[in-house]
Amino acid sequence: QVQLVESGGGLVQAGGSLRLSCAASGRTDDGYAMGWFRQAPGKEREFVAGISWSGGSTSYADSVKGRFTISRNNVKATVYLQMNSLKPEDTAVYFCAARAYGYTWPSRNSYEYVYWGQGTQVTVSS
Numbered sequence: 001q002v003q004l005v006e007s008g009g010g011l012v013q014a015g016g017s018l019r020l021s022c023a024a025s026g027r028t029d030d031g032y033a034m035g036w037f038r039q040a041p042g043k044e045r046e047f048v049a050g051i052s053w054s055g056g057s058t059s060y061a062d063s064v065k066g067r068f069t070i071s072r073n074n075v076k077a078t079v080y081l082q083m084n085s086l087k088p089e090d091t092a093v094y095f096c097a098a099r100a101y102g103y104t105w106p107s108r109n110s111y112e113y114v115y116w117g118q119g120t121q122v123t124v125s126s
Contacts, residue, residue: 001026001027001115002024002025002026002027002030002032002098002115003024003025003026003115004022004023004024004096004097004098004115004116004117005022005023005025005117005118006020006021006022006094006095006096006117006118006119006120007020007021007022007023007120008020008021008120009094009120009121009122010121010122010123011123011124011125012086012122012123012124012125013124013125014086014087014088014124014125014126015085015086016086016124017082017083017084017085017086018083018086018122019080019081019082019083020036020080020081020083020094020096020120020122021078021079021080022034022036022078022079022080022081022096022117023076023077023078024077024078024079024098025077027101030101030102031053031101031102031104032053032098032099032100032101032102032103032104033050033051033052033053033098033099033103033104033105033106033107034050034051034072034079034096034097034098034099034106035047035048035049035050035051035070035096035097035098035099035106035107035108035113036048036049036050036070036079036081036094036095036096036097037094037095037097037110037113038090038092038093038094038095038122039092039093039095039119040091040092040093043092045095045110046061047061047108047109047110048060048061048064048068048081048094049061049064049068049069049070049081050070050106050107050108051070051071051072051079051106052104052105052106053074053104054104055071055072055074057105057106058070058106059106059108061108063089064083064090067083067084067085067086068081068082068083068084069081069082069084070082079096081094083122086122086124087124088124088125088126089124090122090124091122091123091124092122093119093120093121093122094119094120094121094122095116095117095118095119096116096117097110097113097115097116097117098113098114098115099112099113099114100114
């Protein structure tokens with residue numbers, strides 16, 4: 001079992017930056033990929049970024065490529081999402097997710113993640 005807790009969300013003006021953190025607890029020494037997803041009001045949850053267990057492989061949605069950076073520190077059992085050049089359309093609840101043990105490569109599909117955090121709100125004003 002893995003428990004995930006996100007933090008770092010908030011209100012920021014367009015063009016600003018935020019860094020989200022996702023702290024894992026429980027079975028954190030296993031090899032599993034992690035990802036960030038987001039869900040805006042009235043929309044489906046969508047993939048934002050994913051990272052392999054080693055951190056050597058990352059994947060991004062086209063809408064955030066070049067603006068967002070995902071990273072992880074396995075010693076601290078924490079995954080980060082650095083968000084720069086934020087736009088109003090980035091406004092959403094952001095969720096951290098982890099794949100099951102042994103699935104070390106990230107996926108863009110939410111159904112392939114078994115552990116989820118409670119989410120953190122990001123609001124970008126124009």
